[in-house]
Amino acid sequence: MNEAKDVIVVHELTKKFGNFTAVDHISFQVRQGEIFGFLGANGAGKTTAMKILCGLSLPTSGGGTVNGFDLCREQEKIKRNIGYMSQKFSLYADLKVWENIRLFGGIYGLSSKAIREKSEAMLRYLDMTDLRNELVGDLPLGWKQKLAFSIALIHEPAIVFLDEPTGGVDPETRRLFWELIYETAERGTTIFVTTHYMDEAEYCDRVSIMVDGVIADLDTPAALKERHQAADMDAVFRKLAYQAKRE
Amino acid sequence: MKAFFSFIRKEFRHIFRDKRTILIVLVMPVVQIVLFGFAVSTEVHDARVDVVGDAADPAVRRIVEQIDRNPYLHVAAVYPSVGDVAGRMRKGDTDVAVCFERGYDGRLQHDGGASVRVLGDGSDPNTAQMIVNYVNGVLQDTEAAAFPRVQYMYNPSVLSSYNFVPGVMGLILMLVCSMMTAISIVREKENGTMELLLVSPVRPVGVIISKAIPYLALSLVNLATILLLSRFVLGVPLRGSLLLLLFVSALFILASLGLGLLISVISSTQKTALLISGMGLTMPTMIFSGIIFPCESMPVVLQYFSDIIPAKWYIIMVKKVMIEGVGFAYIYPELLMLLMMTVFLLVVSVRLFKRRL
Structure with missing residues (x-):
């Protein structure tokens, strides 16, 4: 496995809505197997940028590749190679655990045999074998999130995008969730994560902080803290975010 | 797929x-x-019909029987004068009144036509119209010349x-x-x-x-x-x-x-x-x-x-x-x-x- 391979390459990526420039010429690379923290205050443009990376919207100018596929021309291929989990807990609450697994396996074109094997392995791994016939809506939030994360990985994507995955859960559940993220990254899957919790930013290999549509800084948490002479990531974030001019 | x-x-x-x-x-x-x-249903079942006229008149008796035989209508009573019926309609005891002129049978025989009046309860126009239509239908069947024959295509019983x-x-x-x-x-x-x-x-x-x-x-x-x-x-x-x-x-x-x-x-x-x-x-x-x-x-x-x-x-x-x-x-x-x-x-x-x- 080539550790130095870049799975996300973005060059001068820009998105304008009328006169408003949501994302302003950002450039960065994410390496395979990296946990990449994508931080920014609300309205800084990180959701817009992430939408482009997921193949949901087209950039106004600039471009890049995700897992080698072009952001402007190969959106369908990108979609096949990424996993996605959003802040809103998003599985079907009125479907059972195994039905959800099977649905998303089917959506990503897995064979029935593969789906069966995957769901067995997944349920064992999550220690949820007894819960397979439960409605997802009846599970505690922490379980739901772990399940949603695993399902986002069902087609073995190269990159998984997590949009504030741990919103609204207690610190202990968050810690367990991050263990899951670490294990996934160790297997070579790239993690692209946005979060509002600065302690989580510390867990990332590298962190980018967006302010007003541009990347204000990007480095390892340790380097960022040193450069901005801050005790923790929270202080770094506040120093950078206070430069923001737009609401 | x-x-x-x-x-x-x-x-x-x-x-x-x-x-x-x-x-x-x-x-x-x-x-x-x-x-x-x-x-x-907008149909009216079992409408009460009052008849005004001479109960001994054979033509009137024939028609009264006809009305009574209709599944939607039944004759409540026969009265000699319109005045009796007006009171009953006001009290809601009847839905429609059929008034035959005096000497109905005789006029029918000799003049070839006699007059009938149908009184509906206009305070409830939809129902009244429906019932009056039923009564008209019966009257048409009994008196050949006096009424045009109406037939509803595709839905004869409306x-x-x-x-x-x-x-x-x-x-x-x-x-x-x-x-x-x-x-x-x-x-x-x-x-x-x-x-x-x-x-x-x-x-x-x-x-x-x-x-x-x-x-x-x-x-x-x-x-x-x-x-x-x-x-x-x-x-x-x-x-x-x-x-x-x-x-x-x-x-x-x-x-x-x-x-x-x-x-x-x-x-x-x-x-x-x-x-x-x-x-x-x-x-x-x-x-x-x-x-x-x-x-x-x-x-x-x-x-x-x-x-x-x-x-x-x-x-x-x-x-x-x-x-x-x-x-x-x-x-x-x-x-x-x-x-x-x-x-x-x-x-x-x-x-x-x-x-x-």
């Missing part, structure tokens, strides 16, 4: 797991047909079920397809599952089609239920071609799906979707499709408005095919109209749906 089937299976699960949905979708048509068939069965078909199909489709799409938006589908390789059109298919299937079940109930419980005939009726219905279902999609695009919560389809679809459909109020009696502006209600054209066609039993050649203007609407609705809604995502 595999993704597509997983998706359709999921939609069916959503429908069958939610008791309320299944109740609305499968029970409502039955309830509506039964309600309209028996409770909300049953209201011949009118409302097509109406209920339009209403139910519209409701199930538009409302349920709209709500199920908006629910995904609300729950955030739509995002998951969008980042997946499933195409937006694929999402739309797989949402539509289960409701299409359910609509066909509804259609079958309504047709069976109307045929075997209400005795409404199906005179035309079943195939043509199915084809017309499929077209209307597609138009309704288009409407549902349109609603799902403009509403962001399930409540909004419900309100829009309730107030914006069901009400206008009830009022302007000719189910309850004839479009011909509306002001011209409203008549033009009623022309843009797809259900109106569908109901006209169902009446023609089911009741009149005519073929394709007689419904093509309406069919063309509905076809244009369907194409328009589908194109616009699919476009908007894709753009909003």
Whole structure:
């Protein structure tokens, strides 16, 4: 496995809505197997940028590749190679655990045999074998999130995008969730994560902080803290975010 | 293809797991047909008829017997003068009075005609008109020359079920397809599952089609239920071609799906979707499709408005095919109209749906 391979390459990526420039010429690379923290205050443009990376919207100018596929021309291929989990807990609450697994396996074109094997392995791994016939809506939030994360990985994507995955859960559940993220990254899957919790930013290999549509800084948490002479990531974030001019 | 089937299976699960949905979708048509068939019938059963005239007059006696034999009418009493009847009508003891002139039989024999007056209770015009029509019908049968013979084509006993069965078909199909489709799409938006589908390789059109298919299937079940109930419980005939009726219905279902999609695009919560389809679809459909109020009696502006209600054209066609039993050649203007609407609705809604995502 080539550790130095870049799975996300973005060059001068820009998105304008009328006169408003949501994302302003950002450039960065994410390496395979990296946990990449994508931080920014609300309205800084990180959701817009992430939408482009997921193949949901087209950039106004600039471009890049995700897992080698072009952001402007190969959106369908990108979609096949990424996993996605959003802040809103998003599985079907009125479907059972195994039905959800099977649905998303089917959506990503897995064979029935593969789906069966995957769901067995997944349920064992999550220690949820007894819960397979439960409605997802009846599970505690922490379980739901772990399940949603695993399902986002069902087609073995190269990159998984997590949009504030741990919103609204207690610190202990968050810690367990991050263990899951670490294990996934160790297997070579790239993690692209946005979060509002600065302690989580510390867990990332590298962190980018967006302010007003541009990347204000990007480095390892340790380097960022040193450069901005801050005790923790929270202080770094506040120093950078206070430069923001737009609401 | 595999993704597509997983998706359709999921939609069916959503429908069958939610008791309320299944109740609305499968029970409502039955309830509506039964309600309209028996409770909300505009026919009047067992109207009370007072007769004013000479009880000994043979012609009068003949007619009184005739009236009494009619299943919808029964003669309460025979009175010698109109004054007695006026009091009874005021108290609500009688619904209609038939007044024969003095020496009725004699005038009939010698002059070839005698006069009869029918008094209806105008305080309730709809009912009065209905009852007076029944009485007229009986009188026509007894007196050859005095009245024109009226015969109702296609529906000799003027049953209201011949009118409302097509109406209920339009209403139910519209409701199930538009409302349920709209709500199920908006629910995904609300729950955030739509995002998951969008980042997946499933195409937006694929999402739309797989949402539509289960409701299409359910609509066909509804259609079958309504047709069976109307045929075997209400005795409404199906005179035309079943195939043509199915084809017309499929077209209307597609138009309704288009409407549902349109609603799902403009509403962001399930409540909004419900309100829009309730107030914006069901009400206008009830009022302007000719189910309850004839479009011909509306002001011209409203008549033009009623022309843009797809259900109106569908109901006209169902009446023609089911009741009149005519073929394709007689419904093509309406069919063309509905076809244009369907194409328009589908194109616009699919476009908007894709753009909003």
